[in-house]
Amino acid sequence: MNKQFHIKVDEELHKQVRVHAASEGMSIQDYVLLALNSKIRESKTSKATVGKNKFTFIDLFAGIGGMRLGFEKAGGRCVFTSEWDKYAQKTYFSNFGDMPEGDITKIHEKEIPPHDILVAGFPCQPFSIAGVSKKNSLGRTHGFLDETQGTLFFDVARIIKEKRPKAFLLENVKNLKSHDKGRTFKIITKTLEELNYNIHVEVLDGKNFVPQHRERIFIVGFDKDIYKGQEFFTFPDMPVQKMRxxxxxxxxxxxxxxxxxxxxxxxxxxxxxxxxxxxxxxxxxxxxxxxxxxxxxxxxxxxxxxxxxxxxxxxxxxxxxxxxxxxxxxxxxxxxxxxxxxxxxxxxNSVVAPLIEAIAKQITQALESFSVKDKKEVS
Missing domain, CATH: 3.90.120.10 (DNA Methylase, subunit A, domain 2)
Structure with a gap:
């Protein structure tokens, strides 16, 4: 049986709620219900996870949360998510209790909370040539960072540059390497290296976890300011698939x-x-x-x-x-x-969640093993 709340708000708050609800394409009632659910979940999560989570992460181009499933199972806590599709947002909210922020191109990088790992299954788009202007640019006048402007990868790059996560995981289709005769992938790797990250690249097949042939390219990076390119990371050993x-x-x-x-x-x-x-x-x-x-x-x-x-x-x-x-x-x-x-x-459009979990665990182990190594050297 549904229950009702009857509350009075001042004119200014009512106006703000009405405007925000309209911008999300929701009724005022649904918007208020969403806000209440999000606040309750946020409170529960913060109390339940203090001292228990191994790391924090953000979920960009989140879709319905396949990447989030894997990283949460690996011990992480999601502190920010972005997805523009309203139907995917609905599925995401129904399963995680968080309503994703909208179009990442319209979100300033300074508004994103600090995090240990950035996760993004960004779409592959044709890359523009150097010199194309874009609002909130990285402040570069030349180089590979300029060449990514006008693409969604640019938004990943500007967030990495501003927030400096310890590590990141990027996922894309296998043919990203051959897109535009290899130029796209070269721009991506050069951009990440310019941001001073040591990268690891591998094409992995989801058929080792589920009965589906699904090859995807994974790019893992670690901040060289912290790890000096000496992180202990390898992609997971792929299990023998037994499911049919x-x-x-x-x-x-x-x-x-x-x-x-x-x-x-x-x-x-x-x-x-x-x-x-x-x-x-x-x-x-x-x-x-x-x-x-x-x-x-x-x-x-x-x-x-x-x-x-x-x-x-x-x-x-x-x-x-x-x-x-x-x-x-x-x-x-x-x-x-x-x-x-x-x-x-x-x-x-999603990912093989158990494969993402396996990669997430490898990234987490690399972060933890480096911390242990660092502590031993100090002592």
Whole structure:
């Protein structure tokens, strides 16, 4: 049973609440409820985590919180998050009790709280050439930092420069290395090195943690002002995958996820047409005892990259949103509060949470081992 509060506020506060609610596209009631929930959670978190968290981190381009899941399981506490998509914000708030700040390009770096680790799965955009102006620039007149202006990586760089986290983790698609004939990746690494960070780069596959082939590039950096390039960091040893696609499937599935005769015929004809031309394009009917292709944000369109066979006389079906969550290693407790279309986009844009946790633990161990080493040398 829902209860109600009846409170009186002065005219100025009412005006401020109304303006802020409108800017978030929310009703005044929903905005006030959000503010109350956030304050209560903040109070509980601060009391429960004093002295218990190993580190603090911020979650940029947060999506629905896949990176946060991994870093929290590694012992961290999130002190700031940013995500502009309103549907992702809704999912994020429903699961973490925090409403992400909006567009990171509009948030001044000085407003972001201090943190030990910066985490960002930034989008890959074409990089502008040197000389393009941008508000809140890093104050550089030349060099690689200028070349990142006009891109979302610039916002990562300006925050790193201002807040000087001990370490960071950046995640992106595997082909970031080859984007624009390698120029993009060169600019990124040079920018991070100019900021005086020692970087470690590796392409890792999520299939070692979940039954999905999902290669992503990970860039880990440590502040050379602190660690002098001598941090004890290695990427995690990848475990042998034991899960199979059939292990993540729901027992009872709504018939709406089964492909229509028209769509199934289209996908088969499309695959045959490209096969005749020598191309590899086509649907992916998965081996239930194996792993799937990479789940993408376009999965909602036709589900073609990952189709579940249902026998000879029944058309294959798409994964359900819950199965997509499992394919990314999200816990069963993770709430799906948006439409199927938005859920497919959100999980397709997210990360393999157990892989992020494994990397987070390696970063944490590097920070801790250096601290122990430093204390021994002092004593």
């Amino acid at each position: 696609i059939k292990d993540i499937l729901e027992k009872e599935v709504d018939p709406k996820y089964t492909l229509s005769d028209k769509l199934w015929a289209y996908l088969q004809n499309y695959a045959e047409k490209h096969k005749a031309k020598g191309n590899g394009f086509g649907y992916g009917l998965v081996d239930l005892d194996g792993t799937s292709r990479t789940l993408s944000a376009r999965y909602y369109k036709d589900g073609s990259e990952i189709l579940i066979p249902q026998g000879e006389n029944v058309n294959p079906r798409k994964l359900t949103p819950r199965e997509c969550a499992r394919l990314q290693g999200f816990p069963e407790s993770f709430k799906i509060v948006v439409s199927d279309t938005q859920a497919y986009k959100q999980f397709g």
